[in-house]
Amino acid sequence: MTDNASPADLADTRFTDYATDGFYDEMFFADGQPRPRAELLAWRLKTLSPGELAKRQRAADQALLNMGITFNVYGHEAGTEKIWPFDLVPRILESDEWQRIEAGLRQRIKALNLFIDDMYHDQKIIRDGVFPEYMVKSSKNFLKQCVGLNPPKGIWCHITGTDLVRDTDGTVYVLEDNLRCPSGVSYVLENREVMKRTFPQVFDGLSILPVEDYPEQLLKMLQYIAPPTEDEPTVVVLTPGIFNSAYFEHCFLAQQMGVELVQGSDLVVSNGFVHMRTTRGLQRVDVIYRRIDDEFLDPLTFRPDSALGVPGLMDVYRAGRVALANAPGTGIADDKAVYAYVPAMIKYYLGEEISLPNVPTWLCADDEQREYVLKNIEKLVVKPANESGGYGIMVGPRATPEQHQQYRELIVSNPRNYVAQPTLALSRVPTLVGDHLEGRHVDLRPYILYGEDIYILPGGLTRVALVKGSLVVNSSQGGGSKDTWVLKNGTPRISDFLASQG
Amino acid sequence: MRYRVRHTTTYAYSDPVVLCQNQARLSPQTMPGQTRLEFSLEINPVPAIRRPWTDAFGNEVWYFSVESPHHQLEVTGRSLVDRHVQPLPNPSETPPWETVRGGLASGRELADRFASQFRFESPFIVELPEARQYALVSFTPNRPVVEAAIDLTRRIFEEFDYSPATTSVSTPTREVFQTRRGVCQDFAHLQITCLRTLGLAARYVSGYLVTEPPPGKPKLIGADASHAWLAVYCPGWGWIDLDPTNNVIPQEKHVTVGWGRDYGDICPIAGVFTGGGRQAMTVAVDVTPVASGAA
Numbered sequence: 034m035t036d037n038a039s040p041a042d043l044a045d046t047r048f049t050d051y052a053t054d055g056f057y058d059e060m061f062f063a064d065g066q067p068r069p070r071a072e073l074l075a076w077r078l079k080t081l082s083p084g085e086l087a088k089r090q091r092a093a094d095q096a097l098l099n100m101g102i103t104f105n106v107y108g109h110e111a112g113t114e115k116i117w118p119f120d121l122v123p124r125i126l127e128s129d130e131w132q133r134i135e136a137g138l139r140q141r142i143k144a145l146n147l148f149i150d151d152m153y154h155d156q157k158i159i160r161d162g163v164f165p166e167y168m169v170k171s172s173k174n175f176l177k178q179c180v181g182l183n184p185p186k187g188i189w190c191h192i193t194g195t196d197l198v199r200d201t202d203g204t205v206y207v208l209e210d211n212l213r214c215p216s217g218v219s220y221v222l223e224n225r226e227v228m229k230r231t232f233p234q235v236f237d238g239l240s241i242l243p244v245e246d247y248p249e250q251l252l253k254m255l256q257y258i259a260p261p262t263e264d265e266p267t268v269v270v271l272t273p274g275i276f277n278s279a280y281f282e283h284c285f286l287a288q289q290m291g292v293e294l295v296q297g298s299d300l301v302v303s304n305g306f307v308h309m310r311t312t313r314g315l316q317r318v319d320v321i322y323r324r325i326d327d328e329f330l331d332p333l334t335f336r337p338d339s340a341l342g343v344p345g346l347m348d349v350y351r352a353g354r355v356a357l358a359n360a361p362g363t364g365i366a367d368d369k370a371v372y373a374y375v376p377a378m379i380k381y382y383l384g385e386e387i388s389l390p391n392v393p394t395w396l397c398a399d400d401e402q403r404e405y406v407l408k409n410i411e412k413l414v415v416k417p418a419n420e421s422g423g424y425g426i427m428v429g430p431r432a433t434p435e436q437h438q439q440y441r442e443l444i445v446s447n448p449r450n451y452v453a454q455p456t457l458a459l460s461r462v463p464t465l466v467g468d469h470l471e472g473r474h475v476d477l478r479p480y481i482l483y484g485e486d487i488y489i490l491p492g493g494l495t496r497v498a499l500v501k502g503s504l505v506v507n508s509s510q511g512g513g514s515k516d517t518w519v520l521k522n523g524t525p526r527i528s529d530f531l532a533s534q535g
Numbered sequence: 536m537r538y539r540v541r542h543t544t545t546y547a548y549s550d551p552v553v554l555c556q557n558q559a560r561l562s563p564q565t566m567p568g569q570t571r572l573e574f575s576l577e578i579n580p581v582p583a584i585r586r587p588w589t590d591a592f593g594n595e596v597w598y599f600s601v602e603s604p605h606h607q608l609e610v611t612g613r614s615l616v617d618r619h620v621q622p623l624p625n626p627s628e629t630p631p632w633e634t635v636r637g638g639l640a641s642g643r644e645l646a647d648r649f650a651s652q653f654r655f656e657s658p659f660i661v662e663l664p665e666a667r668q669y670a671l672v673s674f675t676p677n678r679p680v681v682e683a684a685i686d687l688t689r690r691i692f693e694e695f696d697y698s699p700a701t702t703s704v705s706t707p708t709r710e711v712f713q714t715r716r717g718v719c720q721d722f723a724h725l726q727i728t729c730l731r732t733l734g735l736a737a738r739y740v741s742g743y744l745v746t747e748p749p750p751g752k753p754k755l756i757g758a759d760a761s762h763a764w765l766a767v768y769c770p771g772w773g774w775i776d777l778d779p780t781n782n783v784i785p786q787e788k789h790v791t792v793g794w795g796r797d798y799g800d801i802c803p804i805a806g807v808f809t810g811g812g813r814q815a816m817t818v819a820v821d822v823t824p825v826a827s828g829a830a
Contacts, residue, residue: 159648166648167640171655177800180591302556303602305584332807333556344807345556348598351588 118513137389174364254484302345550812561612
């Protein structure tokens with residue numbers, strides 16, 4: 034057996050005709066040899082009996098359905114709830130590389146937090162000429178209502194989901210930062226759970242960093258930011274309700290943390306504090322993990338037509354009597370045009386060079402850069418600066434000439450609102466397509482919690498574009514997900530493992 | 536001139552309101568040409584919580600919540616304000632508007648930078664091609680900025696009808712352009728839209744206008760009203776107030792409460808309440824000149 038397991042044997046029938054060229058494949062080198070971190074997995078897949086993987090996949094799909102793991106897609110009329118496709122072949126990260134990613138994310142989140150705080154106070158980075166003023170003045174995400182606010186412990190972005198991608202040469206780039214209400218973390222936990230239930234043998238012999246303690250870490254962080262209280266602070270999760278695309282996740286996190294899930298109508302501001310209506314009367318609330326957008330939080334301060342929020346909430350917040358995670362106003366750092374300045378922010382606030390690189394970004398607000406974008410639009414990815422969820426993105430190489438023209442016009446009519454980036458050849462991971470495996474493009478969203486310390490969930494959410502050749506991984510745009518493994522203690526060599534099995 | 540201002544807003548409800556949360560922006564600003572000497576806020580029923588804070592534009596805001604059932608809510612702001620005539624630049628000697636626009640865009644001067652936050656779209660001010668066309672008639676190439684802005688104020692005064700009851704708070708500027716009628720708020724929004732589409736900084740000003748009684752008649756209590764106008768930014772001078780509803784440069788007869796990007800930033804009272812059924816609101820404003828010594 035040991036002799037048969039030479040790497041050359043691994044690219045066998047299961048991966049017959051599996052294309053590994055032209056892209057970085059997370060499991061194989063271009064010549065078809067498995068990467069060291071994936072040797073054992075590749076061997077396991079190879080030695081499965083025919084049809085076994087497809088059978089396990091069906092079992093996993095059934096498990097997800099039974100667990101009710103769903104999401105909603107806006108703009109689809111029939112049946113708002115959908116099962117989010119899960120692919121059984123995991124994505125693997127080596128421990129060395131993960132540590133580098135973690136360090137880069139820590140650096141980034143510290144700088145972004147300082148930037149947000151600076152934006153709502155002295156704006157030193159503008160005065161020092163490092164960041165252009167029009168960028169903040171013209172940003173829809175800069176909230177006047179938040180000027181001068183001092184969130185507890187000086188932390189604005191408590192929960193961040195940062196999207197990473199790997200290009201052809203293996204470099205990992207930060208694609209965007211999600212600092213408002215990033216979603217998807219529940220899928221990381223559920224994917225691992227489903228994987229363990231339906232395909233337990235793949236974990237055998239591997240040491241993988243656990244993800245299960247995320248809810249505990251989240252609760253710890255939320256309690257840390259609570260205003261001073263006599264008893265243990267009361268934490269709630271505030272959801273817009275069942276029609277929100279991430280309602281499942283809101284329920285899941287509240288349940289996992291053992292705290293109440295509430296809607297705006299369950300909360301009331303009275304006597305200078307936020308209270309929750311309970312069967313035993315009003316109960317004071319100290320920390321709100323809110324999954325409602327800033328604009329809907331408080332009709333008295335933001336949109337007066339919001340029925341989702343809590344009137345008077347911002348006044349209690351301003352008085353330091355309730356904590357909100359994330360703080361309102363963080364969207365200013367979430368803007369895709371502001372993103373281009375993150376390397377400069379890191380240098381300005383931390384005096385360091387950026388360690389996890391940004392994707393080169395052209396700002397359409399700049400005359401020269403806009404000219405370049407208009408001339409090369411068919412090669413570029415064009416994104417609106419203020420949208421999230423993959424809405425409004427045009428991938429040049431895959432768009433029609435009519436779409437190119439439409440985007441040229443959009444850019445010219447509102448240059449501030451568009452940025453462009455080169456089309457990256459996102460890395461691929463083998464994915465079950467019918468009865469065989471094919472490479473599909475993936476990204477990675479690690480989740481970062483900023484409390485007393487910075488905690489980063491090992492791995493994060495690997496999203497996969499299930500449509501052949503597609504580069505858009507968003508759940509709302511035909512994406513699925515995979516389990517993500519961060520290996521502990523270096524990489525197990527297949528020969529060692531097999532030797533240990535006798 | 537010294538004025539006593541009383542601004543009372545009364546809400547009457549058919550059913551009891553059990554809880555209301557409010558923000559009042561009734562406290563006059565102190566600024567060049569105006570000094571606030573006193574301010575008090577009276578609220579009935581007595582609120583559970585009342586707290587002042589200063590918003591991003593420097594306006595004093597009072598938050599309050601009334602937490603006992605009530606059929607009526609009465610909010611009165613009382614202030615004592617000194618208003619002086621401010622020297623104004625000679626309009627024809629102010630810089631060309633294109634230069635002002637360039638300076639605001641470059642943000643090299645600190646004062647310009649603070650003003651430049653009033654150059655962009657805001658909830659009530661959105662880009663409008665017809666506003667640009669309309670503005671360019673006054674803003675001919677290289678025309679001094681204040682001269683052009685005064686001309687624009689005059690044209691709005693002459694070409695639009697003052698017509699209460701035809702518009703509401705939320706009348707879009709596009710519609711005002713079509714119907715050529717509106718109230719002070721609409722004209723302020725309209726001129727701000729014109730100025731911002733040119734890349735200039737313009738802010739919305741909320742306040743009061745002192746009205747004179749007809750000759751020989753005593754002034755009626757409560758006959759005054761909230762008023763709104765705008766200000767355009769002129770480097771080296773600061774903000775120049777313009778009142779398109781009356782075609783004047785506000786001076787001694789205008790008392791400023793505060794300013795923002797548009798009405799939404801400085802509406803006198805905003806509130807959210809639970810219960811109440813049908814509601815009716817009445818507003819009474821008195822601005823009374825007092826002798827400086829007698830205050």
